[in-house]
Amino acid sequence: MPEGKLCNKKPVTTKEELQALLADKSGKQYYEEMNHIDIDRKALWGTIQKSFKSRLKTWLEICSHCGLCAESCFYYLANNRDPQQVPSYKIQKTLGQIIKRKGDVDNAFMQECMDTSYAKCTCCTRCGVYCPFGIDTGIMFSYLRGLLFSQGFVPWEMKIGSGMHRIYRAQMDVTVEDWVDTCEWMAEEYEDDWPGLTIPVDKENADIMYTVNAREPKHYPEDIAEAAILFHVAGENWTVPSEGWEETSLAMFGGDWEACKLQVESVYAAMDRLKPKRMVVTECGHAYRATVIEGPYWAGIKTGKTPVESLHYVEWVAEALRTGKLKIDPSKKIKEPVTYQDSCNYIRNAGLGDIAREIMSYIAEDFREMSPCREHNFCCGGGGGLNGIGRYREQRNIGLKVKRNQILATGAKLVIAPCHNCWDAIRDLEEIYKIGMRWSFLKPLLINMIEVPEHLKPKEE
Amino acid sequence: MYEFVTGPLAWLSFAIFFIGLIVRIVLYIKGLDWKMDRVTYRENVSYGIKGALRSILFWLFPYGSHSWRNNPWFTLWVFLMHFGLLFTPIFLLGHNVLLKERWGISLWTLPEAVADGLTVIVIVSVLFLILRRIALPEVRLITTLYDYLLLAIAVAPFITGFLAYHRAPDYYTWLIAHILCGEIFLIAIPLTKLSHFILFFLSRAQLGMDYGIKRGGMKGKGLAW
Incomplete structure (x- = not known):
């Protein structure tokens, strides 16, 4: 049974395999090998028989x-x-056919399925x-x-992502040392401006265990500093775990369920080890969906809930504003028209629509809703891992048009996007369509708006 | 012939209909899997029931959901058709007379003119749905012969019944055809896609539980369907 060196049925589990994949620029060799791999039809049909039950079966059957x-x-x-973009058509032509043919499908068909399931569906679940x-x-x-x-049959970047989770328990090659160093560095970097600022690592019994998206330590470390500043000003007793700090799951986008389990278990283990009262997840939609929902x-937890109560960052912000832990300086509220990007993963799929509006009521004077909004909002265009997949860049960019039009219709020039994926998609949208708008996470906006108690301000020398 | 189609054949059709539906329900519920579906059905029952009821009720009534409201004409004809399909045969005078003869029971009955009107509405609705399937490109592409066959199975008892009731030539033939078509309809419900007769409720309940238990039902007000 021919298998590629890079493209094969085996998940990446060693650093050497990962390096070989990363060295294959844009997955050129990887996708070439994909043209020749065989289908293990027996295994495919076996998996389907074990996992294709009532709900999926009925969905396909009664459409x-x-x-x-x-x-x-x-x-x-x-x-x-x-x-050809009607959801019913897309699923009947792919999964529907696999079922109909009892798994007896060929390589070209599987590639078509892959192209459809990534470049024609972001799994936003709006349909x-x-x-x-x-x-x-x-x-x-x-x-x-x-x-x-x-x-x-998985896009090159998602194969790498799943390998990263398996090896580093993070979607990027950020080791425990890298992570802890970054936290220390950020605390040092900002402590002159924020006296007493610390990023406590592995503190037991804290009120909050804060967890992030690996992109933050890797590319946007100031995001961690901003989170620290806001916790500091709010007077929170918080910590970050040295291990189990990563919430995201490229494995979820890539369909590597085993790696999904390994990844979330690392976070749950940190909860067990540090015994925090609650966990707060950074401004990322899929991270929250993966680890909390x-x-x-x-992980097979019978209650369907994380070992300790877990909040998305917007829930913490809303609570801090509601209870007065964070106070907004009224003169610094956002005066210009501003809109909010509802992330599919924590709004439609986790019910936090009201929370987002509550935050906007504290910080914005001219909040404009997109239409449709809340749980009916459209995907940013980059969900389901699509932002990160080079092979489908063109299709992704076409998809962004819907969000572009939604934003334009609000008249707002500022989009608040408390989700890494949405934030990226909206950044790319501006780059491609140049509609002259800005986009932001909540943290940097909040830092510019909050009232800082005297004793937390740097002493004038 | 009449004795046969209203006797043993009727018994057989009703048996397949009822037993088939029960089998559908049992198999559906048995095939639910909290881990695979990722919904804790048994752990959070009250949230599940609330989510299921919301999910069914918003969709059970015309214009109850966003989707129904976004498609006003489709919604109108779909509801008229289902209303006619469901209530005309149950409350038809002729059927209840037969019921009284055979089993000595009968239900409240519709005035004959109303039943006649409903029959016409069902036929017109089905025509509308056929035309819609042809006219809209996004529906045409996904439509198969099977979809037309199901519409035919559903409308056949109404067309034949209408002809028989209005004493079309060959009354007896139309009557027998009507009874046979009705029996085919009954048998087709559990055995084809028409099983949405019951699976609509089960599938809606399932997604409602998913939203009610896992996807925000415990935090928000519940999904605005």
């Missing part, structure tokens, strides 16, 4: 082809209402909200991604 899902899909709208039968095509595509992963299921 009455009414087409109400068409308009719910931003890809359909962004591609001039191309009927499920518009289907009379409650058919959630996003969930089905996520399931399909899992089947594809098991057969080696789906994670307990991967």
Whole structure:
């Protein structure tokens, strides 16, 4: 059974394998090898028989082809209402066929499935909200991604991502040392401006255990400093774990369920070790979804909940503003029109729509809702891992048009996007379509708006 | 012939209909898996029930959900059709007379003119749905022959019944055809996609539980369907 050196059914588990993949620029060799790998049809059908049950089976079976899902899909709208972008069509032509043919499919078909399940669906699950039968095509595509992963059909970046999680328990090669060093560095860097600022590592029994997205220590360390400043000003008793600090899951996007489990278990182990009262996750949508919403299921926790109560960053901010731990200087509120990007992962799929509005009521004078918004909002265009996949850049950029039009319609020039994926997509959107808007996480905005108690200000010399 | 189609064949059709639906329910519930579906059905029952009821009720009534409201004409005809499909046969005078003869029971009945009107509405609704399938590119592409066949199975008892009731030539043939079509319809419900007769409720309940338990139901007000 031919298997590629880089592209194969085996997940990446060693640094050497990971290096070989990373050295293959843009996955050139990887995708070439993909053209020749065989399908293990028996294993594929075996997996389906074990995992394809009631809910998925019924969804595929009873779809009455009414087409109400068409308009719910931003890809359909962004591609001039191309009927081939109707969610029902996309899933019937891929997963539907695999089931119909009892797994007897060939290489070209599997590649088509991969292209469809990444470049035509971000698993935003909006269609499920518009289907009379409650058919959630996003969930089905996520399931399909899992089947594809098991057969080696996964975009190069997602194969790397899953390997990173397996090796580093992070989506990037950030080691425990790198992470702890970054925390120390940031605390030192900012302590002149914020006397007494610390980033306590591995403090037991803290009120809050703060966890992040690996991009922060790797590329945006100031985000960690900003989180520290806000906790510091709010007087929180907080900590970060030296291990189990990473919340994201490229493994979830890539359908590597085993790596998903390994990743969230590292966070749950930190909870057990440090016994915090609560956990707070940084401004990232899929990280929260992976570790807080789906994670307990991967880890087999019967309550479906994380070992300690877990909050998305917006929940903490809303609470801090509500209780007065953070106070906004009224003269510094955002005066210009501002809009809010509802992340699919923590708004539609975790019910935090009201929380986001509560925050906006404290910080903005002219808040403009996108239309549609809250749980009905469209995906930013970069969800489901799509931002990171070079092979589908063109399709991603077309998809961004829907968000562009939504933002333009609000008249706002500032978009608050408390989600790494949305933030990236909106940044790229501005780069491509140049509509003259700015975008931001909450943290830097809040730091410029809060009232800082006298004793926390630097002493004038 | 009449004795046969209203006797043993009727029994068989009703048996397949009821037993088939029960099997559907049992298999669906048995196939739910908290770990695979990632929904703690048994752990958070009250949230689950609330989520399931919301998910069903917002969709059970016309214009209850965003999707229904976004498609006003489709919603109108779909609801009219289902209303007619469901209530005409149950409350039809002729059916209840037969019921009284055979089993000595009968239900409240519709005035005959109303039943006749409902029958026409069902036929017109089905026509609308067929035309919609042809006219809209996003529906045409996903439509299969099977979809038309199901519409035919659903509308056939109404067309034949209408002809028989209005004493079309060959009354007896239309009557037998009507009874047979009705029986085919009954049998088709559990055995085809028409199983949404019951699976609509189960599938909606499942997604409602998913949202009610896991995807925000415990934190927000519940999804605005």
